[in-house]
Amino acid sequence: MPRIDLGEDPLALDRQVCFALSVASRAVIGIYRPLLEPHGLTHPQYLVMLALWDRSPRSVRDLCQTLRAEPATLSPMLKRLESIGYLTRSRNRADERELLVELTAAGRELRREAEKIPYEVVEKLGMEVAELQELHAVLTRVIAAATAGES
Numbered sequence: 001m002p003r004i005d006l007g008e009d010p011l012a013l014d015r016q017v018c019f020a021l022s023v024a025s026r027a028v029i030g031i032y033r034p035l036l037e038p039h040g041l042t043h044p045q046y047l048v049m050l051a052l053w054d055r056s057p058r059s060v061r062d063l064c065q066t067l068r069a070e071p072a073t074l075s076p077m078l079k080r081l082e083s084i085g086y087l088t089r090s091r092n093r094a095d096e097r098e099l100l101v102e103l104t105a106a107g108r109e110l111r112r113e114a115e116k117i118p119y120e121v122v123e124k125l126g127m128e129v130a131e132l133q134e135l136h137a138v139l140t141r142v143i144a145a146a147t148a149g150e151s
Contacts, residue, residue: 031124035117040084053111057102
């Protein structure tokens with residue numbers, strides 16, 4: 001296997017992709033926090049709502065796959081979102097083993113308010129939309145490469 005040139009110090013912290021992704025993730029999620037708080041949402045709960053605004057009802061299994069989350073992680077979020085009135089959970093009548101998650105009227109209504117959030121995030125970042133779209137495309141390729149071979 002040919003040696004890949006990673007520069008002078010391959011272990012320099014500021015050159016690590018994992019470090020840059022970690023810091024960027026925390027910083028961007030920090031921008032979302034004050035925008036979500038008035039709606040009683042955390043960032044992970046917001047991701048659940050985004051998935052449900054895309055399609056509702058959905059099975060818990062489908063949500064886990066879509067969000068790349070474990071059921072043990074997702075379950076408490078769904079309980080919390082149900083307790084604040086944004087969704088309901090019920091057994092699928094056709095298959096009792098399957099738990100369905102569906103938006104309530106309040107959950108659907110929240111979408112109107114949430115539509116402002118992406119614009120506010122772009123404004124706070126102060127970056128061009130084209131730059132963010134390019135970043136999204138690169139990160140999507142990184143995710144695909146990092147998860148290649150997973151079942």
